[in-house]
Amino acid sequence: MRYARVAAIEDAYLKTEIDKTVSPRDHMYNTGQDWYFTVGLDGIRVVLRALSISTLGEVTRILDLPCGHGRVARHLRAAFPRADISFADIDTDGADFCANQFRGTAIHSQPDLSQVALGDGYDIIWIGSLFTHVDEARAETWTRHLCKRLSPRGILIATLHGNWSKEVQRKYGAMIGDAEWQQILAGYEASGWGYARYPGEDDYGVSLCRASTIIAMASRIEGVRILGYNERAWAGNHDVLMIERRDRMEAW
Numbered sequence: 001m002r003y004a005r006v007a008a009i010e011d012a013y014l015k016t017e018i019d020k021t022v023s024p025r026d027h028m029y030n031t032g033q034d035w036y037f038t039v040g041l042d043g044i045r046v047v048l049r050a051l052s053i054s055t056l057g058e059v060t061r062i063l064d065l066p067c068g069h070g071r072v073a074r075h076l077r078a079a080f081p082r083a084d085i086s087f088a089d090i091d092t093d094g095a096d097f098c099a100n101q102f103r104g105t106a107i108h109s110q111p112d113l114s115q116v117a118l119g120d121g122y123d124i125i126w127i128g129s130l131f132t133h134v135d136e137a138r139a140e141t142w143t144r145h146l147c148k149r150l151s152p153r154g155i156l157i158a159t160l161h162g163n164w165s166k167e168v169q170r171k172y173g174a175m176i177g178d179a180e181w182q183q184i185l186a187g188y189e190a191s192g193w194g195y196a197r198y199p200g201e202d203d204y205g206v207s208l209c210r211a212s213t214i215i216a217m218a219s220r221i222e223g224v225r226i227l228g229y230n231e232r233a234w235a236g237n238h239d240v241l242m243i244e245r246r247d248r249m250e251a252w
Contacts, residue, residue, distance in 0.1 A: 001051045001052060001054055001055070001056050001057065003052055006048050006051050006052045009048065009051070009059075009079060009080075010044075010048055010079075012079075013044060013075075013078055013079040016078040016079075016081070017078075018037065018040075018041075018074055018075060018078050019074045019077070019078070019101065019102065020037070020074070021074075021101055022036075022069070022070075023069040023070070023093075023094070023097045023101075025069060025093055025094070025097075026068065026069035026070070026071075026094075027068070027069070028068055028069065028071045029069070029071070035235070036071060038235070039071060039072075039234075039235045040071045040072045040074060040075040041075055042234060042235045043071075043072040043075060043076075043126065043128060043234060043235075044072075044075045044076070044078075044079050046157060046230075046233055046234050046240055047076075047079070047124060047126065047157060048079075049230075049233070049242075050155050050157050050227060050228070050242040051124075051155065053227050053228060053242075054153065054155050054227060054244050055153050055244065055246060056123055056153045056154060056155060056244070057153070058123070059080050059083055059123045059124055060082075060083055060084060060123055061083060061084045061085075061086075061121055061122050061123050061124075061151065062076055062080060062083050062084070062085045062086070062122060062123065062124045062125075062126070063085075063086045063088060063118060063119075063122045063124070063125045063126070063146075063149065064076055064085060064086070064087050064088065064098070064126050064128075065088040065089070065107075065109070065113075065118075065125065065126070065127055065130065065146075066088065066089040066090065066091070066094075066109065066127075066128070066129070066130055067087035067088060067089045067094055067095055067098045068089060068091065068094045068098075069091075069093075069094045069097050069098065070087075070094075070097065070098045070101065070102060071128075072126060072128050073085070073087055073098045073102050073104075074101075074102055076102075076126065077102040077103060077104070083123075084104070084105070085102065085103070085104035085105070086104060086105045086106075086107050086118070086119060086122075087099050087102070087104050087105070087106055087107065088106075088107035088108075088109045088116070088118065089107075089108075089109055090108075090109045090110065090111065092106075092108045095107060095108055095109070107119075111203045113138075113142045113145065113146075114141055114142060114145045118146075118149050119149065120148075120149050120151075121149075121150075121151045121154075122149055122150055122151060122154055123150075123151050123154045123155070124154065124155055124157070125146050125149065125150060125154070125155070125156045125157070126157050127146070127156065127157065127158040127159065128159050128234070129159055129238065130142075130158070131143075131158055131159070131160050131207065131209075132159065132160060132161045132206070132207055132238065133204040133205060133206060133207065134195070134203075134204065134205075134207060135193070135195040135205075135207065136191070136193035136195065136207075136209075136213070136217070139193075139207070139217070140217050140220070140221075143156070143158065143217065143218070143221060143243075144221050147221055147223070147224050147243060147245060150245035151245065152245060152246070153244060153245060153246050154244070154245045155227065155242060155243065155244050155245075156241075156242070156243040156244075156245075157240060157241070157242050157243075158240070158241045158243075159234050159238035159239065159240055159241075160207070160209050160214060160238060160239045160240070160241060161175075161206065161207055161208050161209060161238065161239070162208075162209060162210075162211060162231055162232065162238070162239030163210070163211075163231070163239075164231070164232050164237065164239075165208055165237075166185075166208070168237070169181055175206045176196060176198060176205065176206040177199065180196035180197070180198075180199070180205070180206070181196070181206075183196040184196045184206060184207070184208050185208070187208075188208045188209075188210065191213070192209065192210035192212060192213030192216075193207065193208070193209050193210070193213050194207065194208040194209075195207045195208075209239070211229055211231065211239065214229060214239070214241050215229055218241060218243055221243070222247075223245065223247050224243050224244060224245050224246065224247070224248065225243070225244045225246050225247070225248045226241075226242070226243055226248075227242035227243060227244050228240075228241075228242045229241050229242070230242075
């Protein structure tokens with residue numbers, strides 16, 4: 001997208017009043033009020049960065065997955081007021097809240113994302129903190145599935161636990177118990193992707209990924225190009241992978 005167009009989107013967004021209506025069931029707000037809105041704002045900065053290095057022309061359709069209760073969704077609506085936005089989450093209350101509050105369509109997700117009817121033709125798919133909670137096999141399967149949901153030259157933006165997350169676990173608040181963390185570190189050292197389930201949880205846990213492992217995974221997906229991989233790009237915390245649906249083997 002042309003820099004001037006991205007700049008215009010940012011300028012209009014910064015002049016727009018963000019809808020600060022918060023659901024009483026919003027776990028992210030209830031556990032992090034001090035940084036809730038700034039994390040959402042930083043999500044838009046990540047999206048604009050990806051747009052600026054993409055060849056996408058316009059943004060008309062967006063998927064926010066998982067949307068939660070709108071930490072990033074409210075900012076997506078402010079930045080793209082005329083876009084058709086779908087809000088997907090396994091937490092159906094969150095998806096419904098976002099759809100009603102921020103003008104969009106709710107998609108009730110399932111544990112196996114590849115079985116969810118998400119629709120097609122998305123210009124932006126924002127995946128904020130989903131792959132941070134699953135194993136490598138699911139992350140790759142779901143990334144492939146989601147890339148197929150993009151419009152031509154549409155972009156997928158996914159956040160991940162990179163190297164910095166070791167410091168988060170050690171200094172700033174454990175994401176998971178020590179026994180599980182040692183399992184994660186062992187997998188990380190062995191293959192570049194460590195994962196352990198939350199105690200008593202069948203489907204989700206905590207992952208830790210090497211940048212090189214993520215790049216290798218994205219390189220195996222046909223019909224796309226890697227736009228970039230930025231360490232600690234979302235709120236100084238999560239790494240960010242950016243993919244464009246444009247064939248890397250497209251002829252000159």
